[in-house]
Amino acid sequence: MRTVLLLLTAVVLASLPLFAGTFYINLASQILIAAIFALSLNLLVGYAGLTSLGHASFLGFAAYASAWASTNLGLGFAPAALLSITTTTLMAACFGLIALRATGLGFLMITLALSQVLWGLAYRWASLTNGDNGLTLAGRPAPFGIALDGAGAYYWFTLAVFAAAFTLMAVFVSSAFGSALKGTRDQPRRMAALGYNVWLIRWITFVYAGFWGGVAGLLYVYYHRYIHPTSLSITTSAEGLLGVIAGGSGTLGGPVIGAGLLVLLKNYASAYIERWNMLLGFVFLFIVLVIPEGIVPGVRRLLSRKGSGKP
Amino acid sequence: MQFWIIQTLNSLAFGGLLFLLASGFSLIFGLMRLANLAHGAFFMLGAYLGAAAIRSIPGLDLWSAALLAGFSVAAAGGLLERLVLRRLGSNPLGQVLVTLGISFIIADACLMLWGGDPIPMPAPDYLRRPILFAGIAFPAYRFAVVACAIVAALGLYLLLERTRIGAMIRAGVDDMDMARAIGIPVSKLFTAVFCLGAGIAGAGGVLGGPILSAYPGLDADMLPLALIVVILGGVGSLLGAFVGSFIIGFIYTFGTALLPDLAYVILFLPMIVVIAFRPQGLFGRLRA
Numbered sequence: 097m098r099t100v101l102l103l104l105t106a107v108v109l110a111s112l113p114l115f116a117g118t119f120y121i122n123l124a125s126q127i128l129i130a131a132i133f134a135l136s137l138n139l140l141v142g143y144a145g146l147t148s149l150g151h152a153s154f155l156g157f158a159a160y161a162s163a164w165a166s167t168n169l170g171l172g173f174a175p176a177a178l179l180s181i182t183t184t185t186l187m188a189a190c191f192g193l194i195a196l197r198a199t200g201l202g203f204l205m206i207t208l209a210l211s212q213v214l215w216g217l218a219y220r221w222a223s224l225t226n227g228d229n230g231l232t233l234a235g236r237p238a239p240f241g242i243a244l245d246g247a248g249a250y251y252w253f254t255l256a257v258f259a260a261a262f263t264l265m266a267v268f269v270s271s272a273f274g275s276a277l278k279g280t281r282d283q284p285r286r287m288a289a290l291g292y293n294v295w296l297i298r299w300i301t302f303v304y305a306g307f308w309g310g311v312a313g314l315l316y317v318y319y320h321r322y323i324h325p326t327s328l329s330i331t332t333s334a335e336g337l338l339g340v341i342a343g344g345s346g347t348l349g350g351p352v353i354g355a356g357l358l359v360l361l362k363n364y365a366s367a368y369i370e371r372w373n374m375l376l377g378f379v380f381l382f383i384v385l386v387i388p389e390g391i392v393p394g395v396r397r398l399l400s401r402k403g404s405g406k407p
Numbered sequence: 408m409q410f411w412i413i414q415t416l417n418s419l420a421f422g423g424l425l426f427l428l429a430s431g432f433s434l435i436f437g438l439m440r441l442a443n444l445a446h447g448a449f450f451m452l453g454a455y456l457g458a459a460a461i462r463s464i465p466g467l468d469l470w471s472a473a474l475l476a477g478f479s480v481a482a483a484g485g486l487l488e489r490l491v492l493r494r495l496g497s498n499p500l501g502q503v504l505v506t507l508g509i510s511f512i513i514a515d516a517c518l519m520l521w522g523g524d525p526i527p528m529p530a531p532d533y534l535r536r537p538i539l540f541a542g543i544a545f546p547a548y549r550f551a552v553v554a555c556a557i558v559a560a561l562g563l564y565l566l567l568e569r570t571r572i573g574a575m576i577r578a579g580v581d582d583m584d585m586a587r588a589i590g591i592p593v594s595k596l597f598t599a600v601f602c603l604g605a606g607i608a609g610a611g612g613v614l615g616g617p618i619l620s621a622y623p624g625l626d627a628d629m630l631p632l633a634l635i636v637v638i639l640g641g642v643g644s645l646l647g648a649f650v651g652s653f654i655i656g657f658i659y660t661f662g663t664a665l666l667p668d669l670a671y672v673i674l675f676l677p678m679i680v681v682i683a684f685r686p687q688g689l690f691g692r693l694r695a
Contacts (some may be wrong), residue, residue, distance in 0.1 A: 147500055149444075149507075194679055202642075203440045205634050208444075211629035216671035221622060223668065286628035300671045330627060334507055340591065341504065380508025384501045385494065 109255060113248030118384020121247040128251075128258040128358040129315045134339040135350035136263050136308030141337065142346030143269050145281035145299045146196075149205050149333050150211030153191065154309030157214060157327030158184040159317035163231040164224070173237030181310050192299045193356060199284075211333060218325035230324035233317055244318070254315055261308055266348055268304065277301055331373065338376070342383045344390025353391055408510060409543050414664050415657075418619060420549035422656025423556025427611025428629055429636040430648045431604025437580045437643020438600050440499060441492065445506040445591025447630030448513035453480045453609030454621035455517050458526040470532050473613035481602040510626060518623045528616030548617050555614055559607060560649050567645060576600060578674055580643050632659065635674055639681050641691020650689060684687040 111120050137151045138349065162180035165171045171179065195206045218225045225231065236244040268274055270368045280294045288294050319325050335358060343354025358379075360387045365375055387394050432446045456476040461467055467475075487509060495501040529535070530548040537544035567573035578586040579593050587593050619625065636655050640647025654677060662670035666677070681689060 098567065100574070149503075194682055197682045201436075201440065201503065202638075202686075204503060205442055205638060206678075207630050209634045209638065210675075212627070212634075213671045213675055215627075216631075217669075220671060221668040330507075331511070334511070337504070370513050371519065372520075375467045377508040377511030377515065380504055380511070381491070384498075384504050384508070385491070388498065390503055 130355035131352040134355035138351040139305040148207040150207030152332035153211040157312035158310035158313030159323040184310030192302035202331035215328040233321040344392035352394035418657040418660040420552040422653035424615045426652035429633040431607045433648045435604045445510040447626035448510035450612040451609040451626040453612030457613030473610040477606040477610030481606030484605025485602040525622035530617040641688025646692040647690035
């Protein structure tokens with residue numbers, strides 16, 4: 097049943113550009129990028145029990161780094177991407193060293209402060225980041241000579257990266273390491289007593305999450321061909337976190353669904369009202385007060401209740 | 408020479424404003440274990456309310472406007488605490504997310520009501536003339552802000568250390584369950600402290616008006632500074648908030664003047680040093 101459902105989803109996703117219009121293909125690309133971002137944040141929020149409000153750092157930094165390397169160093173897309181992902185991962189390693197001195201609300205405040213510092217830097221250090229004007233990317237990459245300028249081609253590219261990201265993150269959390277990670281979330285002291293290095297497990301997860309956040313940033317900047325300091329702002333971090341929590345943290349499907357719904361809401365709501373930030377605020381209140389567990393666990397609970405009710 | 412003296416005064420004034428913001432944040436965090444991410448928005452809401460009050464009520468001076476805005480923001484904070492945060496008592500993550508949502512709503516409401524242009528606020532006439540001393544012109548209003556911050560710090564100190572309510576708040580910060588067990592009305596204290604913190608932030612927004620003015624994004628500019636102050640000084644510590652505010656005030660002001668591109672990176676350094684060597688902050692106590 098599960099495999100059939102997965103296969104069906106895969107077929108629908110892969111064949112989407114064959115029947116959908118450009119608007120919907122682009123929307124689907126945006127959803128996939130937001131989903132990778134939310135999945136990477138979910139490694140921290142859902143599996144490590146560390147709520148970060150600074151995950152936009154990795155998305156924004158990777159996007160800036162690759163745009164800057166292509167325009168200022170004249171690098172091709174592949175070396176620029178490599179440079180950007182390497183530096184983003186290194187930055188995640190440093191941020192992890194700082195932020196993991198604390199857990200809980202302290203961790204949240206430090207990640208928020210770190211990402212706000214980057215945001216301020218993107219605005220003020222205009223000679224490097226072009227300030228409020230942002231950086232523009234000349235075009236999209238063409239891996240193996242396949243141009244990605246069309247909506248469909250870019251969608252397939254994003255889908256391939258998404259499939260890889262989803263699989264690798266699923267393997268990560270279902271491995272022995274993932275079980276240890278969940279252990280450090282639920283019972284850090286017992287795990288330490290059992291001889292696990294709790295700090296190291298958290299740090300590796302932080303760096304891994306930063307890496308995938310950077311991948312989402314690369315896809316983001318290729319999609320928009322543009323990067324602005326708002327991508328580093330607390331709103332971006334908060335949207336990611338809301339996607340994770342709305343969908344259900346600590347599940348693999350939840351963040352994908354949560355991020356997807358958020359992108360849809362943003363696109364459709366902005367056609368009617370200008371006040372996206374206010375709407376986002378109210379969605380936050382609604383989710384926390386009404387479905388704090390998230391959509392996927394909520395639906396699963398309803399389904400299992402129905403299933404067990406049958407004779 | 409003049410540059411250094413004037414920048415020192417600016418640093419002190421900015422540090423004073425930061426203290427008005429961070430002291431409330433730190434108190435709320437210390438007592439309620441609640442990271443109130445709407446605190447920057449309270450500051451901005453106060454600034455806008457003060458500016459609107461000065462505009463629409465003729466003859467209202469800055470000090471009355473600050474009081475008015477302080478009480479209004481305190482009332483709004485009290486409602487938020489009673490009606491929303493109270494329902495999420497045992498869910499710290501939920502509380503943080505709710506305050507984040509509230510901050511988005513406040514920020515967008517301010518943008519909707521007062522538009523995107525900064526609203527300047529004039530200092531009172533008698534403080535607008537610079538004070539001439541030893542051939543250097545000092546902006547008088549900066550002195551007034553420093554004085555206000557010191558008065559607020561003294562007031563908070565006396566409230567916390569010399570009154571019965573202060574003793575109850577300190578008991579709640581140290582061991583909430585025990586405080587509750589010996590009959591301290593922790594629930595009422597929560598609301599009172601939340602109102603107090605919000606009110607000081609709101610009044611601080613008005614007092615900062617002549618220096619910073621009221622503009623969209625003021626909340627996002629101020630909140631991280633308050634967070635860094637609290638990380639630096641230690642949560643729940645008034646002295647920590649005081650010392651941390653002035654340290655950050657100096658670093659930020661001199662950083663902006665000397666290395667405008669890198670002012671934000673320089674803020675990193677004290678934070679990293681403190682987190683590395685004293686994760687509980689300069690004046691914070693370790694908590695089990």
